[in-house]
Amino acid sequence: MNILRRWGIGIALGLINMVAYLQWKHQHPAGIWKSLYDMNSLSATSNWLSNSDTKRQKVVILMTQMRSGSSFTGRIFAGTNGSMYLYEPLVTFGRDCTTLVEYKMNFLTQLLNCNFSNIQKNYDVGFRASHVYRPRCADVGFCFNKPELLRGYAATCRRVLNDGPPNGEFNRKSTKCGYPLKEDILHQQCLDAKIVFAKITRVCTLDQLQEVFNYLESAGKDAYVIHLVRDPRSTTYSRLTAFKEKSPTNHKEICDRIRRNLAILDPNFQDKAPKLVSEGKYMRVRFEDLSMDAIGWAQKLFRFIGIDLPTEVEKKIRGTLQRDKDIIEELKQGEKSKQAQLQRDQSEYYGTTKDSKEVLRKWRRDIPLDMAMRVQRDCGDIMQSLGYIAFEDEVELRDVSKPFFW
Structure with a gap:
């Protein structure tokens, strides 16, 4: 240029x-x-x-x-x-x-x-x-x-x-x-x-x-x-809870951005792929x-x-995971005010004490069914490309024992 x-x-x-x-x-x-x-x-x-x-x-x-x-x-x-x-x-x-x-x-x-x-x-x-x-x-x-x-x-x-x-x-x-x-x-x-x-x-x-x-x-x-x-379903719900984004179409912007980048990476158009990719x-x-x-x-x-x-990074990750686990367990056993603090920190936004695996499950329990289905309908192509599994009904959505990605 x-x-x-x-x-x-x-x-x-x-x-x-x-x-x-x-x-x-x-x-x-x-x-x-x-x-x-x-x-x-x-x-x-x-x-x-x-x-x-x-x-x-x-x-x-x-x-x-x-x-x-x-x-x-x-x-x-x-x-x-x-x-x-x-x-x-x-x-x-x-x-x-x-x-x-x-x-x-x-x-x-x-x-x-x-x-x-x-x-x-x-x-x-x-x-x-x-x-x-x-x-x-x-x-x-x-x-x-x-x-x-x-x-x-x-x-x-x-x-x-x-x-x-x-x-x-x-x-x-x-x-x-x-x-x-x-x-x-x-x-x-x-x-x-x-x-x-x-x-x-x-x-x-x-x-x-x-x-x-x-x-x-x-x-x-x-x-x-x-x-x-x-997963665009969890991103959409997280924005709803964090920023109060109630637009029924805000997920389209999320998916459009991913879709454009997937198109850039399409093997059929590698000659047009950015140099950083090639x-x-x-x-x-x-x-x-x-x-x-x-x-x-x-x-x-x-x-x-x-x-x-780096050794310091591995130690920090392990220490953070263990610290969060200990704090979460302590708060669970504590008084109601501390349990309320735990609930706030586990809400996916602004909190610093999180069980990362719980974050993966939480949105499935809380997201409105119609929102999940709307995202699946409009973003099905990128979900499939990225390996995310669509749910047929609310029973599948809420059953956190079943995976939602492969």
């Missing part, structure tokens, strides 16, 4: 979006792709990578949809020593598949190449397009700064600025290393990372990631895409498989990106 086309980013999406785009255009007259080639982070990264091919920084993009188990999956990579975890870096751009697509891809490429300059200006473009404002993004300097990101930030800041607690924990009130997060420290943290991992739900199809992949590879990165899918840099995983065998699938995911499952 040539630079002239890049100059044309931002189709007229209404007056607000156009104003936002023109402001950005004024700030980047040469186009974002040229600015990416000129930025200091590229040369610094290239020098580091040139020492040995084994030192190529790995960039892993987890592409999925909301309520598909991405937080659970993200925690696997986030526990890797020497990694940087970018949780939903495109959150400000909204959930649709058409708004400012090229701009989003450019911004994502910028972040994955360790360029954190003008973050707030890019956020503002997204806010104006999505009409959703998150004040905390501006207050702390970076949206969704998860603990894993903050611990790495604190360690980097302490080393660079000699400030912060010796235990490596993030101190939000620190003058030098607290909030708001500083672009240059984020930049250095990213350069030092062996793996940069981004969980993305605001990218709809693999072909949208192709230019991102091409650029990262040309910049010396070792890039991968993991595509996480989940080069073996793409992997699809079902949330259900990951939930049933977290250790086994964690090994497969790390093997896919060319490294063995």
Whole structure:
């Protein structure tokens, strides 16, 4: 895609979006792709990578949809020593598949190449397009700064600025290393990372990631895409409970996104498949498989990106599973108030204490029958392609002893 086309980013999406785009255009007259080639982070990264091919920084993009188990999956990579975890870096751009697509891809490429300059200006473009404002993004300097990101930030800041607690924990009130997060420290943290991992739900199809992949590879990165899918019946019901999405057709958007990606991967059209697929840099995983065998699938995911499952990740997964099991059992035996807490945490959203196998069963007990049947009717093709089993009636649906995927 040539630079002239890049100059044309931002189709007229209404007056607000156009104003936002023109402001950005004024700030980047040469186009974002040229600015990416000129930025200091590229040369610094290239020098580091040139020492040995084994030192190529790995960039892993987890592409999925909301309520598909991405937080659970993200925690696997986030526990890797020497990694940087970018949780939903495109959150400000909204959930649709058409708004400012090229701009989003450019911004994502910028972040994955360790360029954190003008973050707030890019956020503002997204806010104006999505009409959703998150004040905390501006207050702390970076949206969704998860603990894993903050611990790495604190360690980097302490080393660079000699400030912060010796235990490596993030101190939000620190003058030098607290909030708001500083672009240059984020930049250095990213350069030092062996793996940069981004969980993305605001990218709809693999072909949208192709230019991102091409650029990262040309910049010396070792890039991968993991595509996480989940049974559309459980995703639809999870959105209903978490976001109160009561539209009778919201499942169609979920299935359409999966359907488009399956079409891209159709063996009959391999000549049109994105390069990242033909080069073996793409992997699809079902949330259900990951939930049933977290250790086994964690090994497969790390093997896919060319490294063995880190010891610290395996310990964390085993510890988390055991901790959750112990807490759940303790709460079950506790007083009613604690049992109510357990019920909230087991509700599939926002809770941190979950029995992953129970999550697989819960939606079958709670989803309205008409919703399940509607999803099966409209999404039967992708369910079959992904190995999900349709139910004939409510008896089959509620019988959690019978599998719903193969």
